[in-house]
Amino acid sequence: MLKLVVCIKQVPQVSELPWDPETWHLQRELAEGMMNPACRFALEAALKIRDKIGARITAVTMGPPSAEEALREAVALGADKGILLTDRKMAGADTYTTSLTLSKVIQKIIPDFDLILCGASTIDSDTAQVGPQLAEELDIPGVAYVHELTIAGNKARIRRVADGFSETIEMELPGLVTINTTSEAPRYMSFRGFQQAFGESDIITHDAASLGLHQEWIGARGSATKIRNVYSPIAERGNLVLTGTNKKILDQLFTLFDDRIGGVVGKDLKTEKN
Numbered sequence: 001m002l003k004l005v006v007c008i009k010q011v012p013q014v015s016e017l018p019w020d021p022e023t024w025h026l027q028r029e030l031a032e033g034m035m036n037p038a039c040r041f042a043l044e045a046a047l048k049i050r051d052k053i054g055a056r057i058t059a060v061t062m063g064p065p066s067a068e069e070a071l072r073e074a075v076a077l078g079a080d081k082g083i084l085l086t087d088r089k090m091a092g093a094d095t096y097t098t099s100l101t102l103s104k105v106i107q108k109i110i111p112d113f114d115l116i117l118c119g120a121s122t123i124d125s126d127t128a129q130v131g132p133q134l135a136e137e138l139d140i141p142g143v144a145y146v147h148e149l150t151i152a153g154n155k156a157r158i159r160r161v162a163d164g165f166s167e168t169i170e171m172e173l174p175g176l177v178t179i180n181t182t183s184e185a186p187r188y189m190s191f192r193g194f195q196q197a198f199g200e201s202d203i204i205t206h207d208a209a210s211l212g213l214h215q216e217w218i219g220a221r222g223s224a225t226k227i228r229n230v231y232s233p234i235a236e237r238g239n240l241v242l243t244g245t246n247k248k249i250l251d252q253l254f255t256l257f258d259d260r261i262g263g264v265v266g267k268d269l270k271t272e273k274n
């Protein structure tokens with residue numbers, strides 16, 4: 001039976017969330033969470049593979065205890081099992097320590113996985129780094145921005161769409177893919193799935209100790225990315241629309257910005273113009 005692992009991130013349902021002024025970490029506990037949209041598409045891709053050729057699907061998430069809700073949603077949609085990685089020591093993780101922590105639980109719980117499916121990116125920090133870094137950590141091939149995916153034997157046939165062009169790739173399993181939100185629309189939750197998710201559902205929890213992860217390797221402590229300051233940019237100036245003939249517009253540009261344009265082209269436009 002094919003073993004599929006789907007990485008799911010719980011993201012805040014709101015775009016404006018307070019930052020903890022001490023740690024500059026998002027205060028996720030202050031907002032309702034939801035499953036990151038691209039993770040829904042990754043789960044859907046896994047469910048489609050199971051519909052076609054059979055598979056066992058394990059959903060994995062790293063987050064605060066409330067992230068269990070996203071796992072229950074995954075089980076309600078059809079995942080067979082959920083793994084919650086939660087520990088205060090894992091808080092404030094950058095993408096590298098997130099990938100490292102995910103790799104450790106996958107190596108420990110599902111070492112014989114065939115395919116890992118991630119969303120292409122998240123709607124809160126949107127780095128699109130976790131999938132590729134997880135493939136690197138596990139030393140497996142990875143393909144990002146996947147639009148179509150089929151499995152035959154130990155190979156995945158993939159059509160990816162990125163930067164406006166499409167590519168067809170064959171990847172040997174085990175491997176990792178990140179799924180675009182342009183791929184097939186996710187299915188709706190069934191009532192039976194909902195009952196199962198909030199009834200007897202197979203969700204296990206792991207912390208740093210159970211994974212043998214030292215505090216120095218994970219969370220904010222293990223993260224090379226340090227958030228120095230967070231602020232919402234304030235738009236200070238409005239738009240400036242220059243009108244007239246091309247020559248008139250150029251003249252206005254040179255008059256208004258000759259020092260900056262001069263700096264870019266390395267010329268003193270004042271003397272050039274005369």
Ligand SMILES: Cc1cc2nc3c(=O)[nH]c(=O)nc-3n(C[C@H](O)[C@H](O)[C@H](O)COP(=O)(O)OP(=O)(O)OC[C@H]3O[C@@H](n4cnc5c(N)ncnc54)[C@H](O)[C@@H]3O)c2cc1C
Nearest residue numbers: 007008062093094095118119121122125126127128129130
């Ligand atoms: C506003 C903001 C800016 C940030 N900027 C940076 C930054 O520049 N560099 C940096 O290293 N970190 C940054 N972080 C931290 C980053 O959010 C976390 O490391 C996060 O866990 C992973 O990054 P991502 O959400 O960008 O993931 P992405 O790489 O965009 O996520 C892609 C996929 O990876 C999987 N995935 C991601 N996170 C998890 C998880 N916790 N559990 C399970 N699967 C997961 C999901 O399948 C998801 O669809 C930032 C956080 C915020 C809130």
